[in-house]
Amino acid sequence: MATVLSVSGGPSSSPRTVRLLRHVDERLRARGHDMVPFDIRSLPQEAPLRADSVHSEPRPAAALFASADGVVVGAPVRKAARSGLLKAPLDLLPVVDASSAALGGAAREAAA
Incomplete structure (x- = not known):
């Protein structure tokens, strides 16, 4: 079926957020989707803060x-x-x- 990227985007490894994401991963995997977990903290922080879109480390994440x-x-x-x-x-x-995407959360958050 579909490949779904599961992004943990908190500044710490919050057990509640990660636990919720892994629960969603399990539910989607049970429906036949391929889940790819990704922790945003694994990116080097200096490139996004400088808005450096050509920095080499974020490229795999963009892919x-x-x-x-x-x-x-x-x-x-x-x-x-x-x-x-x-x-x-x-x-x-x-x-x-x-x-055409199904967006969760408040409309203003989804559009931001």
Whole structure:
């Protein structure tokens, strides 16, 4: 079936967030999907902070996003905002048309 990238986007290895993502992974795997776990903390932090889209280390991550049929992102939200650790690398990804995607969460968060 589909290949789904499961992104852990918290600044720490929050047991609740990771546990929730692994639960979603198991449910989707049981439905025949291939799950690819990815921890955003594994990226070097200096490239996204400089908005360096040609830095060599984020390229494999961009390839993971590009090759996935779907993406599940789990990250804690504090003061109605997601972590900069998650946002900075996502801002470097190419913009895609998500109009046909099923988006969870609040509409303003999905569009941000």
